[in-house]
Amino acid sequence: MKFKTFAIFVGPSLFMMIVFIALPLISVFFQSFYVTQPVIEQVEVESCTAGFLTQNCTTEIKNQPVLDENGKVMTRTTFVGLDSYRNVVQPDRVAAAISNADWRGLMSIDFWKALRFTVTFTLITLPLVIGVGLALALAVNNATKSIRGPVIFVSLLPFIITPVIGALAIRWLFVGDGILTRLMEAYSGQDIAMFAQAWTIELLMLFYRVWHVAPFAFVIFYAGLQTVNQDAVEAAIVDGASRWERLRYVIIPHLMPLIVFVALIHLMDAYRVFEEVVGFRSQAHVISLQWLTYDFMEPDDAGNRAISRASASAMLTMIGIVILLVPLLRRTWRDHRGSSH
Amino acid sequence: MKMKTLLMAGAVAVTATGAWAECAFQNDTTVKTLSAGFEAWKSVTEAMAECGNVEAELDQEFRTKQPAAFAANPALYHIGGVSNGTITPLLNEGTIRPLNDLVEKYGQNLAPNQLIMVGDDIMAIAMMVNTQALTYRADIFEDLGLEVPTTYDELFAVADKIKEAGVVDYPLGGMTMSGWNLALEWINMYGGLAGNNYVNADGTPNFNNAEGIQALETIKKATEYMDPEYLVSDSTYVQQQMQQGKIAMANLWASRAGAMDNEAESTVVGKVNTAAAPLPAEGAAPVATLWWDGIVLAKNISDEEADAAFRVAMEGLDREMVEANNDDAIWIVEGYQPGRLAEGAIATATHAPAPVSYPSTTEMGLVHTAIGNQIPGFFTGEKSAEQALADAEEEYLTAAREAGLIQ
Numbered sequence: 001m002k003f004k005t006f007a008i009f010v011g012p013s014l015f016m017m018i019v020f021i022a023l024p025l026i027s028v029f030f031q032s033f034y035v036t037q038p039v040i041e042q043v044e045v046e047s048c049t050a051g052f053l054t055q056n057c058t059t060e061i062k063n064q065p066v067l068d069e070n071g072k073v074m075t076r077t078t079f080v081g082l083d084s085y086r087n088v089v090q091p092d093r094v095a096a097a098i099s100n101a102d103w104r105g106l107m108s109i110d111f112w113k114a115l116r117f118t119v120t121f122t123l124i125t126l127p128l129v130i131g132v133g134l135a136l137a138l139a140v141n142n143a144t145k146s147i148r149g150p151v152i153f154v155s156l157l158p159f160i161i162t163p164v165i166g167a168l169a170i171r172w173l174f175v176g177d178g179i180l181t182r183l184m185e186a187y188s189g190q191d192i193a194m195f196a197q198a199w200t201i202e203l204l205m206l207f208y209r210v211w212h213v214a215p216f217a218f219v220i221f222y223a224g225l226q227t228v229n230q231d232a233v234e235a236a237i238v239d240g241a242s243r244w245e246r247l248r249y250v251i252i253p254h255l256m257p258l259i260v261f262v263a264l265i266h267l268m269d270a271y272r273v274f275e276e277v278v279g280f281r282s283q284a285h286v287i288s289l290q291w292l293t294y295d296f297m298e299p300d301d302a303g304n305r306a307i308s309r310a311s312a313s314a315m316l317t318m319i320g321i322v323i324l325l326v327p328l329l330r331r332t333w334r335d336h337r338g339s340s341h
Numbered sequence: 342m343k344m345k346t347l348l349m350a351g352a353v354a355v356t357a358t359g360a361w362a363e364c365a366f367q368n369d370t371t372v373k374t375l376s377a378g379f380e381a382w383k384s385v386t387e388a389m390a391e392c393g394n395v396e397a398e399l400d401q402e403f404r405t406k407q408p409a410a411f412a413a414n415p416a417l418y419h420i421g422g423v424s425n426g427t428i429t430p431l432l433n434e435g436t437i438r439p440l441n442d443l444v445e446k447y448g449q450n451l452a453p454n455q456l457i458m459v460g461d462d463i464m465a466i467a468m469m470v471n472t473q474a475l476t477y478r479a480d481i482f483e484d485l486g487l488e489v490p491t492t493y494d495e496l497f498a499v500a501d502k503i504k505e506a507g508v509v510d511y512p513l514g515g516m517t518m519s520g521w522n523l524a525l526e527w528i529n530m531y532g533g534l535a536g537n538n539y540v541n542a543d544g545t546p547n548f549n550n551a552e553g554i555q556a557l558e559t560i561k562k563a564t565e566y567m568d569p570e571y572l573v574s575d576s577t578y579v580q581q582q583m584q585q586g587k588i589a590m591a592n593l594w595a596s597r598a599g600a601m602d603n604e605a606e607s608t609v610v611g612k613v614n615t616a617a618a619p620l621p622a623e624g625a626a627p628v629a630t631l632w633w634d635g636i637v638l639a640k641n642i643s644d645e646e647a648d649a650a651f652r653v654a655m656e657g658l659d660r661e662m663v664e665a666n667n668d669d670a671i672w673i674v675e676g677y678q679p680g681r682l683a684e685g686a687i688a689t690a691t692h693a694p695a696p697v698s699y700p701s702t703t704e705m706g707l708v709h710t711a712i713g714n715q716i717p718g719f720f721t722g723e724k725s726a727e728q729a730l731a732d733a734e735e736e737y738l739t740a741a742r743e744a745g746l747i748q
Binding site for chain 1: 404405425426427429431432433434435453454455456458459467518520521542544568569570572631633671673687690698702703705706707709710714717720721723724728732740743744745746
């Protein structure tokens with residue numbers, strides 16, 4: 001392909017990626033080293049609030065931001081180095097917790113609690129999504145032609161549902177007096193509260209994510225199965241290979257690039273787990289890194305947004321994703337180089 | 342950490358066109374309001390809508406939407422519904438306007454205690470006071486021969502008896518949703534024990550102490566009588582539990598009590614009474630904070646719009662509205678007759694020693710957020726009470742440094 005043609009095709013997408021991904025990333029990177037604070041003055045004011053029947057007036061010294069001539073809050077931005085990262089990661093407490101072998105102490109720090117959940121969530125759902133997706137694909141591939149269409153349609157349904165809505169649906173099914181909780185209570189004769197402790201919530205989250213994403217893996221693998229070389233499969237049968245051996249030595253090696261692709265996409269998606277925390281309202285029990293960043297961004301009850309800490313947390317999340325992806329990317333790179341010669 | 346699901350937002354839009362039968366003037370300017378979604382706001386915005394061209398948005402997430410919406414130029418809403426907790430960011434950022442001239446022009450019917458003053462400026466018009474009151478099922482108390490509890494110890498004793506009798510699913514309900522709600526429970530409890538001493542004069546935190554721990558432990562004990570999923574239970578949920586006869590008692594917002602007699606929703610009409618919020622210990626103040634709710638006007642709107650918005654607001658806060666919706670709130674507008682369900686809130690507010698009036702300060706906002714983020718860990722069993730308060734203290738200090746309050 002001529003370079004000019006190549007540039008014309010790639011240009012728009014490159015431009016979008018620079019504007020919407022690279023530039024914000026650079027900006028977040030710099031923001032994580034700076035803190036912007038309002039200029040505060042102390043004023044003595046008499047303020048009156050409403051009581052029942054009477055007005056309560058008090059004179060007190062109040063800290064309030066200084067407004068400039070346009071009525072905007074005056075701010076000053078200072079370079080704080082790694083302070084925001086320190087506030088998020090809290091290395092002193094981590095060191096103390098590790099030297100005391102105090103797991104609970106470590107988990108009482110939001111960042112580490114979120115990291116623990118995010119990593120376990122990602123690593124547990126990964127094999128499940130690939131396994132369930134592959135099993136579905138094999139099952140559909142072996143099903144009679146007449147029912148294939150409906151089966152594919154039904155298997156794809158969970159993937160179509162908006163993630164937040166799906167999470168909400170699960171919550172409503174399993175919350176205190178939800179229909180499935182009632183059924184389980186009737187069956188077991190015990191009072192069941194699925195949202196009262198962390199492990200049941202995490203279990204529901206894992207179940208929900210696998211249910212939601214497995215159809216994606218299924219579609220990819222099913223497409224891959226259509227390209228399996230039938231001669232190789234027949235040769236394997238002639239050689240006396242069992243069904244399992246055919247899967248292990250013929251089909252899976254053939255699907256390997258697709259498995260790596262699904263794993264890559266899933267790692268990136270699962271590490272950004274967020275909808276489950278919001279949909280299940282699990283923030284007391286279970287939080288994720290993406291949710292932590294969002295929580296820093298939200299204004300607190302004084303109206304302040306912790307932009308610097310949010311930036312630091314976002315950068316740390318990104319570093320986490322990169323670390324997880326490195327082994328897979330290296331593998332793809334090797335394969336790519338191997339095949340291009 | 343505020344309650345911030347996008348989902349429970351329950352945004353209700355009440356748009357009225359044409360019907361200004363009961364309004365003194367015909368409003369031609371579009372007026373948009375953003376407020377919380379409890380009964381009193383429904384009544385007030387419906388009364389405003391009678392003037393025409395009023396678009397009311399009632400949203401329990403207003404707390405997070407308001408600062409940004411009012412900072413826009415022009416502001417996205419003209420009228421904001423606020424309380425002494427939620428006015429702080431608006432005051433700090435200077436996005437609401439002083440109302441002195443408008444009050445002079447149209448505010449003849451306002452009582453002096455409706456004017457919220459900062460220095461010489463009238464920054465808001467209050468319409469109601471709000472606080473917590475013990476809401477309980479009078480029929481169950483009568484059947485079982487129980488006395489209305491005045492302290493938390495008595496409350497637990499009563500709860501034990503109700504549990505034994507097995508007449509409801511759970512003896513107690515609580516506004517203990519992790520985040521803002523749970524933090525307020527603690528703030529109320531700590532205020533009852535220690536008064537308005539959440540921060541020191543120099544802005545450093547002052548809650549990691551014996552009273553702070555006692556407050557946490559008392560709430561934890563109360564949760565043993567609640568639905569085990571109490572960490573997702575907000576005030577709407579408690580209101581529904583009460584309405585559906587699933588709980589027998591709750592220390593609940595006074596503004597929620599009126600809903601117990603709403604025949605369209607409630608199965609316990611006429612069976613619920615209110616009493617003063619219980620005391621955390623003998624001689625302490627009730628487990629409650631005093632709040633007011635009222636309206637503010639955005640700064641970034643034209644003077645004509647502000648004029649129209651204020652006139653509409655005055656129509657929403659007039660005697661007719663109060664007379665038609667007397668039991669929705671503890672109104673401080675003339676014409677209000679305290680009803681049966683208001684007894685508890687008035688008893689709370691007039692108790693001696695009085696509960697803390699929730700401070701409208703930046704420091705309080707930071708305390709509220711830090712407590713809301715850190716104490717849920719104590720309730721899930723991840724942290725000790727000391728650790729939870731130490732964590733909250735640390736988060737407060739970080740946030741206060743970032744906000745420029747302390748060095």
